[in-house]
Amino acid sequence: MPEGDTVYRSAKQLNAALAGTVLTRCDIRVPAFATVDLSGEIVRNVASRGKHLLMRIGEYTIHSHLKMEGSWRLFRGEQRWSRPAYLARGILANSEYTAVGFELGTLNVVRTDEEGSLVDHLGPDLLGPDWDAELALANLREDPEREIGLALLDQRNLAGIGNVYRAEICFLRGILPTTPVGDVANLEKTVDLSYRLLHANKDRSTRVTTGNLRRDTLWVYGRTGKPCFRCGTPIGHGTLGDSELTLRDTWWCPRCQS
Ligand SMILES: [Zn+2]
Numbered sequence: 001m002p003e004g005d006t007v008y009r010s011a012k013q014l015n016a017a018l019a020g021t022v023l024t025r026c027d028i029r030v031p032a033f034a035t036v037d038l039s040g041e042i043v044r045n046v047a048s049r050g051k052h053l054l055m056r057i058g059e060y061t062i063h064s065h066l067k068m069e070g071s072w073r074l075f076r077g078e079q080r081w082s083r084p085a086y087l088a089r090g091i092l093a094n095s096e097y098t099a100v101g102f103e104l105g106t107l108n109v110v111r112t113d114e115e116g117s118l119v120d121h122l123g124p125d126l127l128g129p130d131w132d133a134e135l136a137l138a139n140l141r142e143d144p145e146r147e148i149g150l151a152l153l154d155q156r157n158l159a160g161i162g163n164v165y166r167a168e169i170c171f172l173r174g175i176l177p178t179t180p181v182g183d184v185a186n187l188e189k190t191v192d193l194s195y196r197l198l199h200a201n202k203d204r205s206t207r208v209t210t211g212n213l214r215r216d217t218l219w220v221y222g223r224t225g226k227p228c229f230r231c232g233t234p235i236g237h238g239t240l241g242d243s244e245l246t247l248r249d250t251w252w253c254p255r256c257q258s
Pocket residue numbers: 228229230231232233253254255256257
């Protein structure tokens with residue numbers, strides 16, 4: 001599941017492969033932008049903003065969001081792609097690499113001076129140069145009745161947390177995802193933990209919250225009915241959302257979290 005750490009790492013790898021080079025191929029396979037051709041333009045940089053990826057090329061920005069299944073992958077020269085070509089939504093190449101965006105949830109092309117229209121709604125980015133813990137706290141506290149599990153996922157409060165981290169953060173802080181923000185003791189510690197977890201994982205391919213890099217890497221995410229690593233109680237599972245349409249799965253330990 002792509003979260004802020006995945007997008008950060010993708011941006012870093014894409015930036016290393018493409019920045020400062022001329023595009024030799026630009027193939028956008030999304031109807032609205034199918035005629036866009038940025039080949040011949042120089043890639044200025046590739047950056048992440050929360051879970052959004054921004055590829056700045058010439059005077060334009062290709063903006064993408066990975067959603068549930070998306071990924072950007074890099075291939076060298078004629079190397080065979082690791083996923084089927086019909087899933088490709090964007091293909092960019094220079095003389096050495098081909099970057100392919102598979103199953104992207106969103107893909108837009110805008111002028112770079114207008115990219116704010118796509119990302120300005122985001123709160124401070126946990127992995128960004130603009131990280132501001134005080135502002136993230138203030139954003140969260142604006143709605144004290146809201147469940148912490150929803151508030152942490154709301155990218156307008158702070159950007160980068162997805163479904164895996166919200167479950168793990170709530171476990172590590174000993175709070176149920178349904179606890180109202182106003183009832184969370186030491187909310188600043190929850191924000192600080194979020195920052196530390198994303199940073200600890202930003203350069204590795206396996207996401208780890210337990211400290212064990214080899215196995216049992218997550219405390220509760222996806223572990224329905226399995227024994228809690230701390231207390232042995234079966235892990236609970238349910239859904240949480242602002243409405244029926246936005247329900248997402250979540251997990252918790254009924255004993256360790258209250
Ligand atoms: Zn437990």
